Amino acid sequence: MSIFQYNGSAVVAMVGKNCFAIASDRRLGVQLQTIATDFQRISKIHDHLFIGLSGLATDVQTLEGYQRLVFRHKLYQLREERDMKPETFASLVSAILYEKRFGPYLCQPVIAGLGEDDKPFICTMDSIGAKELAKDFVVSGTASESLYGASEAMYKPDMEADELFETISQALLSSVDRDCLSGWGGHVYVVTPNEIKERILKGRMD
Amino acid sequence: MGDSQYSFSLTTFSPSGKLVQIEHALTAVGSGQTSLGIKASNGVVIATEKKLPSILVDEESVQKIQHLTPNIGVVYSGMGPDFRVLVRKSRKQAEQYNRLYKEPIPVTQLVRETATVMQEFTQSGGVRPFGVSLLVAGYDDKGPQLYQVDPSGSYFSWKASAMGKNVSNAKTFLEKRYTEDMELDDAIHTAILTLKEGFEGEISSKNIEIGKIGADKIFRVLTPAEIDDYLAEVE
Numbered sequence: 001m002s003i004f005q006y007n008g009s010a011v012v013a014m015v016g017k018n019c020f021a022i023a024s025d026r027r028l029g030v031q032l033q034t035i036a037t038d039f040q041r042i043s044k045i046h047d048h049l050f051i052g053l054s055g056l057a058t059d060v061q062t063l064e065g066y067q068r069l070v071f072r073h074k075l076y077q078l079r080e081e082r083d084m085k086p087e088t089f090a091s092l093v094s095a096i097l098y099e100k101r102f103g104p105y106l107c108q109p110v111i112a113g114l115g116e117d118d119k120p121f122i123c124t125m126d127s128i129g130a131k132e133l134a135k136d137f138v139v140s141g142t143a144s145e146s147l148y149g150a151s152e153a154m155y156k157p158d159m160e161a162d163e164l165f166e167t168i169s170q171a172l173l174s175s176v177d178r179d180c181l182s183g184w185g186g187h188v189y190v191v192t193p194n195e196i197k198e199r200i201l202k203g204r205m206d
Numbered sequence: 207m208g209d210s211q212y213s214f215s216l217t218t219f220s221p222s223g224k225l226v227q228i229e230h231a232l233t234a235v236g237s238g239q240t241s242l243g244i245k246a247s248n249g250v251v252i253a254t255e256k257k258l259p260s261i262l263v264d265e266e267s268v269q270k271i272q273h274l275t276p277n278i279g280v281v282y283s284g285m286g287p288d289f290r291v292l293v294r295k296s297r298k299q300a301e302q303y304n305r306l307y308k309e310p311i312p313v314t315q316l317v318r319e320t321a322t323v324m325q326e327f328t329q330s331g332g333v334r335p336f337g338v339s340l341l342v343a344g345y346d347d348k349g350p351q352l353y354q355v356d357p358s359g360s361y362f363s364w365k366a367s368a369m370g371k372n373v374s375n376a377k378t379f380l381e382k383r384y385t386e387d388m389e390l391d392d393a394i395h396t397a398i399l400t401l402k403e404g405f406e407g408e409i410s411s412k413n414i415e416i417g418k419i420g421a422d423k424i425f426r427v428l429t430p431a432e433i434d435d436y437l438a439e440v441e
Contacts, residue, residue: 079315079318080312080314080315087308088309091308091309092307
């Protein structure tokens with residue numbers, strides 16, 4: 001089994017009208033055994049910037065909460081007295097991942113944020129930092145193939161926040177249902193210029 | 207005075223609480239050719255005297271005003287070779303920032319990193335401080351900015367400033383002439399007049415250098431022909 005499938009994961013982000021949504025599953029497993037059903041895969045970098053990481057759970061935690069990324073952004077905020085733009089943050093993540101080119105972090109990030117003029121920005125990259133920008137949605141994780149299909153079918157451009165929430169939740173739940181390694185509910189953030197709505201989804205708990 | 211006993215080692219404080227080498231570095235700056243900068247409402251201008259040691263020197267080969275990035279320029283008073291080293295280091299830092307964030311470096315960040323380099327040379331073994339003060343002119347998202355960096359590593363943001371031989375006359379002149387809503391072309395005229403104040407000999411496009419940056423965020427050194435036009439307007 002590939003190391004990327006050791007823990008199981010599903011992350012998806014979608015662009016709406018002056019808003020974005022980012023969602024992940026909640027299962028943490030060790031191959032076929034489920035260890036936790038409340039694993040946090042998405043971190044807030046600042047009020048208008050989120051990152052979700054799929055892949056090996058220890059690298060997810062190292063990169064996100066405890067070390068590199070939140071730390072780097074906090075230093076940037078102190079030095080430059082401003083929040084990082086999403087495009088800048090994506091370049092930073094890409095550089096950090098490429099530093100470990102020959103012994104990489106085994107995760108794939110999904111970055112979602114509101115840039116200048118509250119324009120939504122999403123991108124994903126592979127484990128060594130190759131960026132892929134998209135205008136509609138990006139996916140990552142063991143359920144990524146199902147996520148591609150479900151998102152492609154359900155996505156419409158310029159959705160408002162509530163409709164975006166419904167769409168991304170349906171896409172996530174139906175995709176993780178087809179993947180034994182991800183699931184046990186969903187964690188969805190819908191971000192508009194003025195508020196962040198965080199919601200927990202209850203799906204098939206298996 | 208007790209201070210002179212402490213002037214041999216850079217990294218030792220004198221009893222009066224000064225680092226004497228830095229004072230000497232500032233003296234070196236103060237005997238350098240005059241340079242000045244003015245921040246207008248829509249841009250920044252920096253200018254310097256370009257007095258060459260002999261008429262045989264090819265004045266086009268001498269460039270006292272340099273780019274650090276496409277939207278940040280710098281001029282100095284003091285020792286030319288020290289300036290070259292600092293420009294090289296600053297350019298590298300600016301490019302490293304760009305490579306990491308894929309974004310041009312903000313003026314304040316570049317000034318801070320350059321000032322940090324200058325400070326390091328006041329607290330390391332076996333080195334001496336840089337014998338230059340810099341005037342950094344840039345235009346970024348925060349608008350036009352003008353910073354002065356001293357050999358000690360301290361930096362200040364200025365609306366208008368001067369350094370070098372004629373500093374006190376120049377600053378008095380600038381204090382009288384500066385207005386908050388000055389536009390870039392007015393600022394260039396004022397800069398030329400300020401340089402003229404203490405100029406020995408005839409001012410011309412061959413013995414001054416002017417650099418400017420406007421809302422287009424592109425720093426340019428003016429050609430001699432352009433300087434001649436401004437000089438004619440000033441007459």
